[in-house]
Amino acid sequence: MAAVSGSVRLQRCVVSPAGRHSASLIFLHGSGDSGQGLRKWIKQVLNQDLTFQHIKIIYPTAPPRPYTPMKGGISNVWFDRFKISNDCPEHLESIDVMCQVLSDLINDEVKSGIKKNRILIGGFSMGGCMAMHVAYRNHQDVAGVFALSSFLNKTSAVYQALQKRDGALPELFQCHGTADELVLHSWGKETNSALQALGVSTKFHSFPGLFHELSTGELEKLKAWILDVVCGQFQVS
Secondary structure (H helix, E strand, O other): OOOOOOOOOOOEEEEOOOOOOOEEEEEEOOOOOOHHHHHHHHHHHHOOOOOOOOEEEEEEOOOEEEEHHHOOEEEEOOOOEOOOOOOOOEOHHHHHHHHHHHHHHHHHHHHOOOOHHHEEEEEEOHHHHHHHHHHHHHOOOOOEEEEEOOOOOOOOHHHHHHHOOOOOOOEEEEEEEOOOOOOOHHHHHHHHHHHHHOOOOEEEEEEOOOOOOOOHHHHHHHHHHHHHHHHHHHHHO
16 A cells, blocks of 8 residues: 555544634544544533534544554554554654644644634544644644643654753643553653653643543543633734
């Protein structure tokens, strides 16, 4: 199968704001899921759509590609991985291609009239990792970043980029279940501590007994944080 091209236009599921569109939220799914699937999952957890008065939510779908942890099987993943491990090198070639694809999505929002400091990006698991790469390596002027049950590898290119940073960085919001068996809570906490040491302002919420999943509690906290960040940006913009 041909490598994913930087010119790809992502399929997306969009939830329009109830009122005037003045901010945008890009929410990236985990491995093997889709934008539509993530929206449906959130709706099941909350018993309603995640919606905002003035914020458009964009749930893009990762293009299908061979995925090494599935022995080369085709899956909707944002990037390839040599293996699922904290101390494994990142598959930077595939990460960088998708950084460009998602940059195009951010730029589409800017062209439609939304200021960069009114755009948030984040995701679940692999989606949160992808969001951190996009924001902290390429778009340090977005409003905020969120990562749910997520991670960065020990030698991540994100850490290297932040060592050379210049200027303010978007705040990071993280949630992680203490019973997560796929991405250990300690891995999420280690990611948070490393980013904090490199100058990122962070919020980290632990959820006792939560596995590698979404919960009502974390989605409610996420919603409150999004509103806080967007309202704060609105006051200074």
